[in-house]
Amino acid sequence: TLFTNVSQLTKSNYDFVIVGAGAAGSVLANRLTENPSFSVLVIEAGVTNEGVLDIEVPFLAPGNLPMSSVTWNFTTTPQQNLDDRVLTYPRGRVLGGSSSINFMVYTRGSDEEYDRWAKLTENSGWAWENVAQYYFKSSRLVPPVDGRNITGEVNPSDHGNGPILVSVPGMPSEIDDRVFTTSKESGSEFPFSLDWQSGNAVGVGALQSTAGGGVRSSAATAYLQPVLNRTNLDVLIQTTVTRVISNGKSGGKPVFNKVEMAANAASKRFTVTASKEVILSAGSIGTPQILMLSGIGNCTTLKTLDIDCEIDLPDVGEHLQDHPLMSAYFTVDSNNTFDDLLRNATILDAALEQWMSNHSGILANAPGNAIAFLRLPSNDSIFKTFADPTAGPNSPHFEFIFAASDGYGGSVVPQPATGHFLTFQVVVVSPLSRGNLKLNNTDPFDFPIINPNFFDSEFDQAVMVGAVRAARRFVEAAPWKGFVTGLFGVVNSANTDEEIIAASRQSIVTIWHPTSTARMSPKDASFGVTDPDLLVKGAEGLRIVDASIFPVIPAGHPVAAMYIIAERASDLIKNSWA
Numbered sequence: 269t270l271f272t273n274v275s276q277l278t279k280s281n282y283d284f285v286i287v288g289a290g291a292a293g294s295v296l297a298n299r300l301t302e303n304p305s306f307s308v309l310v311i312e313a314g315v316t317n318e319g320v321l322d323i324e325v326p327f328l329a330p331g332n333l334p335m336s337s338v339t340w341n342f343t344t345t346p347q348q349n350l351d352d353r354v355l356t357y358p359r360g361r362v363l364g365g366s367s368s369i370n371f372m373v374y375t376r377g378s379d380e381e382y383d384r385w386a387k388l389t390e391n392s393g394w395a396w397e398n399v400a401q402y403y404f405k406s407s408r409l410v411p412p413v414d415g416r417n418i419t420g421e422v423n424p425s426d427h428g429n430g431p432i433l434v435s436v437p438g439m440p441s442e443i444d445d446r447v448f449t450t451s452k453e454s455g456s457e458f459p460f461s462l463d464w465q466s467g468n469a470v471g472v473g474a475l476q477s478t479a480g481g482g483v484r485s486s487a488a489t490a491y492l493q494p495v496l497n498r499t500n501l502d503v504l505i506q507t508t509v510t511r512v513i514s515n516g517k518s519g520g521k522p523v524f525n526k527v528e529m530a531a532n533a534a535s536k537r538f539t540v541t542a543s544k545e546v547i548l549s550a551g552s553i554g555t556p557q558i559l560m561l562s563g564i565g566n567c568t569t570l571k572t573l574d575i576d577c578e579i580d581l582p583d584v585g586e587h588l589q590d591h592p593l594m595s596a597y598f599t600v601d602s603n604n605t606f607d608d609l610l611r612n613a614t615i616l617d618a619a620l621e622q623w624m625s626n627h628s629g630i631l632a633n634a635p636g637n638a639i640a641f642l643r644l645p646s647n648d649s650i651f652k653t654f655a656d657p658t659a660g661p662n663s664p665h666f667e668f669i670f671a672a673s674d675g676y677g678g679s680v681v682p683q684p685a686t687g688h689f690l691t692f693q694v695v696v697v698s699p700l701s702r703g704n705l706k707l708n709n710t711d712p713f714d715f716p717i718i719n720p721n722f723f724d725s726e727f728d729q730a731v732m733v734g735a736v737r738a739a740r741r742f743v744e745a746a747p748w749k750g751f752v753t754g755l756f757g758v759v760n761s762a763n764t765d766e767e768i769i770a771a772s773r774q775s776i777v778t779i780w781h782p783t784s785t786a787r788m789s790p791k792d793a794s795f796g797v798t799d800p801d802l803l804v805k806g807a808e809g810l811r812i813v814d815a816s817i818f819p820v821i822p823a824g825h826p827v828a829a830m831y832i833i834a835e836r837a838s839d840l841i842k843n844s845w846a
């Protein structure tokens with residue numbers, strides 16, 4: 269049942285209380301209630317996802333940003349290495365969480381990413397050979413809305429049979445063939461990738477989106493809504509969890525079985541109890557904030573805020589990792605880019621009418637149709653100073669997201685009033701910069717202090733320079749002759765390495781991939797926040813299942829990994845209470 273106010277709940281004790289109905293929380297809600305003897309309450313701060321057009325229509329995803337009724341309107345601290353700019357840092361505040369507002373790019377990452385997690389946590393359960401089953405259980409490939417033959421764009425055998433729908437673009441754009449031909453003719457520099465879910469994450473290929481039939485497929489639509497009628501599941505929205513509370517000890521450890529919540533800062537606080545587990549799935553920002561408000565974190569810092577420290581875990585809020593993104597623009601000789609669609613309401617209305625009638629047309633596409641994940645050459649001089657931070661040779665250093673327009677969705681500069689553009693959204697996917705997140709004060713309705721610390725590492729700077737140069741080489745290939753007419757914008761006006769770094773400082777924004785603020789570590793390690801079974805160290809009855817536990821950020825778009833983790837976590841939880 270879906271409730272909008274705590275007064276509507278008919279009981280105050282459940283087997284499991286899940287905090288946050290985002291990507292991970294929705295998977296858990298579905299899988300745990302498959303067992304009819306488990307009762308589950310999910311508490312979500314945000315609103316329903318239903319009827320929000322900018323959520324449903326793939327191309328309109330950027331319309332939810334940066335500040336909307338379905339987002340947490342966070343901002344970062346002034347970024348020291350980005351000319352002290354403050355960045356918007358939104359997360360989804362709606363059923364489905366960030367999976368309801370994300371840009372839908374689906375990449376599970378290389379097999380190596382999971383094998384590295386297994387190594388870092390000294391637990392083979394996270395190795396690819398053990399999590400592969402959960403990948404296949406989470407998503408499935410469906411045809412694009414235009415019904416074209418997709419042979420050569422994707423490999424069906426790399427896909428599973430789970431509820432999240434995945435598809436290649438609903439309609440080709442005029443740059444797609446140029447991108448793929450460049451790759452196929454380039455030899456080894458820009459290798460073609462038939463499928464991002466093959467285990468090798470390096471190459472150039474068609475973008476796969478979490479969309480089916482021209483409509484976004486999120487954790488809410490795929491996992492949560494289909495089971496809302498289960499009698500053992502209650503979902504309470506528009507209610508913020510303010511902290512978890514311990515109640516007695518078991519085996520010397522505090523038992524965190526009470527969850528406190530309120531509709532807003534002024535309203536009365538209520539509690540519910542979990543007889544089996546409280547599971548935090550509030551995301552990389554929400555989860556460390558709740559932990560610290562609950563007295564779980566760095567005791568020295570918590571004491572300065574007069575918070576009683578229950579468990580000293582200095583890693584809470586630390587090791588924040590994210591991928592910096594910026595736009596490199598080229599001018600093009602074409603009237604068929606999306607630029608006019610973005611600037612002209614009449615053209616957009618016509619496209620929307622088409623989407624409304626049968627979910628087809630340009631709006632069925634995500635904001636890009638093709639992507640590339642590439643590595644720096646192994647003889648790059650940066651490797652004299654830094655060891656390669658990737659998970660292995662099938663894992664990239666940087667990414668391009670190709671857009672046949674002025675860089676819809678990821679830019680700090682407004683769209684030019686005229687002209688047609690090709691954009692490379694350039695992303696560093698193997699960052700060494702590390703940031704953190706701290707409480708501002710003890711008010712759970714106040715935002716935490718978020719510092720992703722972008723571009724702090726010289727390695728990240730070198731990758732950005734290498735990526736910008738690779739982008740320029742890419743458009744020198746034959747397929748772009750007569751199409752690309754010039755370099756454009758701050759990034760593409762820069763020439764020397766120093767100039768490219770300076771331009772990056774003015775241009776970098778987030779690709780919204782924060783992870784690792786409550787990272788898991790080996791069972792007996794003194795660092796880290798959870799053990800490899802995702803149980804909070806030093807606590808009883810408290811687990812974390814969300815992107816905060818990633819031991820290290822994967823070189824790709826994280827939601828696919830989130831679904832894999834949440835599927836495996838569901839089995840871990842079911843088995844431990846069997």
Ligand SMILES: Cc1cc2nc3c(=O)[nH]c(=O)nc-3n(C[C@H](O)[C@H](O)[C@H](O)COP(=O)(O)OP(=O)(O)OC[C@H]3O[C@@H](n4cnc5c(N)ncnc54)[C@H](O)[C@@H]3O)c2cc1C
Binds near residue numbers: 292293313551782825
């Ligand atoms: C704009 C944007 C674009 C993105 N694009 C992509 C992409 O194209 N591909 C990709 O793979 N990934 C993308 N991501 C990232 C991806 O969506 C996230 O990594 C993923 O959703 C993380 O899952 P999660 O369960 O950890 O957190 P979330 O999905 O964010 O869920 C957390 C949930 O907890 C709720 N919550 C938080 N605090 C509280 C509280 N105190 N009380 C109650 N509820 C609370 C939130 O409202 C939210 O619903 C994007 C993210 C954003 C924001």
